[in-house]
Amino acid sequence: MLTTKKIVTLKPKARRYQITDQFGLALRVQTTGVKSWVLRIPRNGSVKDITLGHWPDISLMQARQMARTKRLELELEPPDSYTLRDAFKFWCSKKKGRILSYRDEKLRLEKYIISKIGNRQLDTITPPLIIRIVEPIEKSGKQSTVKRLLMRTREIFDMSVNAGFISANPIAKITKVFPVPKVKHMPAVDWKELPIVMSQIEALAPPKYRLLFYFSLATLLRPG
Template sequence: MKKSSFTDSKIKQLSPAKKRYSLTVDTGLSIRVMPSGVKSWVVRIPFNNRVSDITLGHFPEIGKRQACQLAKRERQKYELRAPNGYTFQDAYCLWKSLKRGEIVSYQSEKQRLDKYVVSALARKQLDDITAPMIIRLLKPIEQSGKRATAKRCLMRIREIFDLAVCAGYVLHNPIAGVSRLFKAPKKTPRPSLPWCELPAVIDVICQNANKHLQLIFFFS
């Protein structure tokens, strides 16, 4: 089995041979090419003095990064070190590519995520990120009085994970129900006069304001 580094495009170019052959893609993970041209992802599991090869699926239905993620989960069952899969940075880049130019608040949302979230989570594997981890990240923001900021960050993190699930980066969204642990932002209503004082206000406007201000007042 030869050690090599492949992208999906390189794997696509692999040609079948008269005999089956395998190429190592990452620790414990290889791509197996059959004489028929079928390409399968295989993870090798050494356990209890035995070695087992487990087929994870076929290429191109499963790409390299997804195969690494599946291999990681399989090896975790046996407490083995797993190859890297998708990181939060990967999912964040996907979110940016889809939301840039699509939402009015994109720049402010991106700046908020960069400041409070991405610096802490960027290199973490998606399936290593848990609800308690996100709570520990955002609770200090809420406790500092920035409830709206914490809620906005949580909303966007949930959105990033939803996109990652749809793209096959991760199997589920670990923070689907976390929002109920955060208090809603305090809303301060704009000052207003009691309705019973409206006739007096109208009298003042009619007597003292010019026609332009009167038109603006009555139109509003």
């Protein structure tokens, strides 16, 4: 199998040659140094070459995905490709330690999405499939969960496009299907009742909580 590092080292020779990758995909190196992706498929007892594009315009991962898509179109035995679980692992490697809600987001995705369709190929996942998975969650009244699931799933697909796993995000506009959840804020104390609150804080709250409360008032912070 080819690697990006190996492709870089391939030099032109006196005659054109090609290096095989997998499932009929090969990289053809011209005498001029131009490198092209070709897919070799069986046709009527012979072999036909289908040109997919040039390297580095098309990366190794993109070429493999294009080859798989072409094989599916031609109803040939589809080889394994990148799954949603692969893309999820890639997302985890980039988000761990970078977002405060990483642990909750990861557990939520694993519970509702990855456990159900994690082994599916990325190019077989469609908006209707995601909608069918998410609709029961919405009906149970968990609109905020739906919002976060769709946002992070869409993010996983966006990262998959950037990584070359797929060429486009099929669920880029899926959030438009579901209504924006209504957020109910915590009730606030009327300013006229503030003296009562202050007296209760003075009488009942431990010293550190009194200081925290006064600091919140002085700096207009939301109380924790």
